[in-house]
Amino acid sequence: MGRNTRKRRTPLATKIVAGAAALAVGGGGLVWANFYASAHEDHGGHNRTRSAGAQVATIDCPDVGQKIRDVPDRARGEVDGELATMDSQITNAYQRLATTRRAQAGDSQFVQNSILGPLKDRRKAIIDRIQLEINRAGGKADDNLDELAGCQGRPADQQNGGGQNGGGQDDGQNGDGQNGGGQDDDQNGDGQNQDDNGNGVAGPVADDFVDINDVQPNSRNSRNGLAANGDGGSTGTFTTDCGVNENNLFNSDNLIAAPGVDNGAHHTHDYVGNQDNDAFSSDEDLANADTSCQNQGDKSTYYWPVLRLQDGTQEFDANDQGGGAEGNIGKILKPAQAELKFVGSQQGDVVAMPKFLRIITGDAKSFTNGDANANTSWSCSGFEDRQVTDKYPLCPEGSQVLRTTNFQSCWDGQNIDSANHRDHMAFVQEDGSCPEGFQAIPQLQVRLAYDIPTPTVENGQVQNPYAVDSFPEQLHKPITDHNDFINVMDEDLMNEVVDCINRGEDCQ
Incomplete structure (x- = not known):
């Protein structure tokens, strides 16, 4: 690759x-x-x-x-x-x-x-x-x-x-x-x-996996990631098709959390959308870049840690920082499908995102930090009512591994970033409203589907496991999964997204 x-x-x-x-x-x-x-x-x-x-x-x-x-x-x-x-x-x-x-x-x-x-x-x-x-x-x-x-x-x-x-x-x-x-x-x-x-x-080890049949329906144990849209409010959707990283754009940087730092993530990311995303990309670089999105007005960057099949494959980064030199080894698995969808609010209309708004959801250090910011949803196709945050699912033959993230959808109305890269954003509350001082923006929902051979777990051992890339000390735990987004839509497209969602239409 x-x-x-x-x-x-x-x-x-x-x-x-x-x-x-x-x-x-x-x-x-x-x-x-x-x-x-x-x-x-x-x-x-x-x-x-x-x-x-x-x-x-x-x-x-x-x-x-x-x-x-x-x-x-x-x-x-x-x-x-x-x-x-x-x-x-x-x-x-x-x-x-x-x-x-x-x-x-x-x-x-x-x-x-x-x-x-x-x-x-x-x-x-x-x-x-x-x-x-x-x-x-x-x-x-x-x-x-x-x-x-x-x-x-x-x-x-x-x-x-x-x-x-x-x-x-x-x-x-x-x-x-x-x-x-x-x-x-x-x-x-x-x-x-x-x-x-x-x-x-x-x-990962055997205890990091669970048979999807053993997961109770509607038992997702994440405190975050509430879906913003519902039967009321702004019920439309806008889907952007940006591919599955066919251009093989990978690096172990993190432009949001560690700008200007080579290998700031210590694990490799998949990138779709913006094609000039590394630690040293300026907002101007992002605005002038090519995009993998079909709608050329969407130059946003969407990125997440790669999944790997630990089958002994020597990837391009087998001896590199962020890759094999930091314990992230095996075959990189691209999603069979990457659905990027923006949805509305249960409580009313949404407003436009500011250009270059940065959002991190989930926590790459959840294994040691605790689950306060964990926002992972693992499942299998055909079993979407069974979601887990701290286990990788073992899916039956013919079922895909699903990896879903619902981003924060409440913005403080002022800042495109914050000192800890979180405080300018918030999740909706239980009733679907935003906390005081925040306003609803289109919520990004990322759904990744993978064709992965089901690992074999026997006598406390797992053979050919798959795992998300992670900081070395996080031990490839599924709860460390996370997702990142920088809005680089042009003004006309962002207004189209907002209008579509507020009118209750499904657009792309």
């Missing part, structure tokens, strides 16, 4: 992480450590792996970016850059966790003294710089941000449910995994652990 080849600068932090991650690359491409047990237990019909030792599976750090408010505009670029460096530090620390299993087994304080302690010091230095940058720009930094410097280790099967640090370093799942660097953890003499599900990375 191809990829975005636009020339980009590489920040020092990325070079440092690249060097560290290179330790995990072996002769056959990346072999990333996996931390799952050699003992299994059955709980409620689902196979779970249980720790055979006293090592942690991943690193849980408070999300500083979600706690920052009121960053002056002229400081936002610097702050976003610092936050991206902090993400790189976590990736680096996780890689060290993955490649020092033997040392951890021989020293109960190794993780704290050699990984978590130094990580806290590095994070503290960045938080100090963030506070300084905010204050220099005329803002007032939160003096309590230092409390977010410390990280914890915790088990892979313990999801953080409240957005706080969860778990401890003495009760986690572990396995000795694979180690591509040949250091520290090779109990079998060849770096191979037979309990790594055959995929060589930290997840």
Whole structure:
């Protein structure tokens, strides 16, 4: 497959992480450590792996970016850059966790003294710089941000449910995994652990999957993602056809959350719509770009983490940052269909989105952050009344895997972005209305359908699993799925979208 080849600068932090991650690359491409047990237990019909030792599976750090408010505009670029460096530090620390299993087994304080302690010091230095940058720009930094410097280790099967640090370093799942660097953890003499599900990375595991027949109808456990439209209000729809990334536009940037930072996402994205979307694209670049959308007035960018089939395929990014060098391996699966639809409000008319409005929905760090911003819906065609947020569905033969996202549809009426990239947007309330101070805009709904061979789960192991690309420490958990959008429709088309929805028509 191809990829975005636009020339980009590489920040020092990325070079440092690249060097560290290179330790995990072996002769056959990346072999990333996996931390799952050699003992299994059955709980409620689902196979779970249980720790055979006293090592942690991943690193849980408070999300500083979600706690920052009121960053002056002229400081936002610097702050976003610092936050991206902090993400790189976590990736680096996780890689060290993955490649020092033997040392951890021989020293109960190794993780704290050699990984978590130094990580806290590095994070503290960045938080100090963030506070300084905010204050220099005329803002007032939160003096309590230092409390977010410390990280914890915790088990892979313990999801953080409240957005706080969860778990401890003495009760986690572990396995000795694979180690591509040949250091520290090779109990079998060849770096191979037979309990790594055959995929060589930290997840997914058997317990990340559920038979769709075992999911109760109408039991979706996401707090967000409420559909905005209904029987009343503005009932029209507008569908834009932008393809399924036939142009092979991929990169591991995130223009919204980490502008100006190469590999800011640490995982690879699919892009449809705008064809000039990378970390260094300006609004002018977006406005002047080509688009894959059939309606050439829609130059919006729509992007999401790729799904991969962990079948041993060496993709174009098998040795790259964001790809195999950070545990995202296997065959990239393009959607068989990508439906992009805008719908209305239950409570009345919608207003036009401002050009260059940015929306992030879901949370790429939900496994460690908790599910407050999780907005994932996984299902199977023919079973759309059965939705899950924290499991990948096992679909029957002939049924497609469905991945659906309903974006926030309430806008603050002023800002195209906010310091944490969330506060300028809100979800509708239970009655379909927007919170006070917000107004309804067309709600973007993204429905992706995939033809995926159903993984085999047997004796607590999953063979040829599929998984969403993720930050390395998020262990490819389905709850980390997310979606991104930047509105680059021209004024005439946006007015057409609004008129169509408010008239109750179905347009495209």
